[in-house]
Amino acid sequence: MILAHFSPVILLADGATTPPGLEEMTTATVTPGLPGFFVFLAMAVAMLLLALDLSRRVRRSSARENVRRRMEEAAEAERGESRNEAERS
Numbered sequence: 001m002i003l004a005h006f007s008p009v010i011l012l013a014d015g016a017t018t019p020p021g022l023e024e025m026t027t028a029t030v031t032p033g034l035p036g037f038f039v040f041l042a043m044a045v046a047m048l049l050l051a052l053d054l055s056r057r058v059r060r061s062s063a064r065e066n067v068r069r070r071m072e073e074a075a076e077a078e079r080g081e082s083r084n085e086a087e088r089s
Contacts, residue, residue, distance in 0.1 A: 032039075
């Protein structure tokens, strides 16, 4: 188990310039390239759409809360006026 962790160190200590299997690795084979760009772009677009949807839902919820509060205040004022009229009679 521990030997597996130190295998690159052992290979370098043997005098090999590069460990076997690393010769074919270049920046072109290691970078994500065009498919990685498209995946990242799709994730960015999805995040943007989710943020817009969240904003729309929060705005709608706030508007509904404001309407409900105004209706309650109007009903309260109407009840207060009807009490005042009943007391005057």
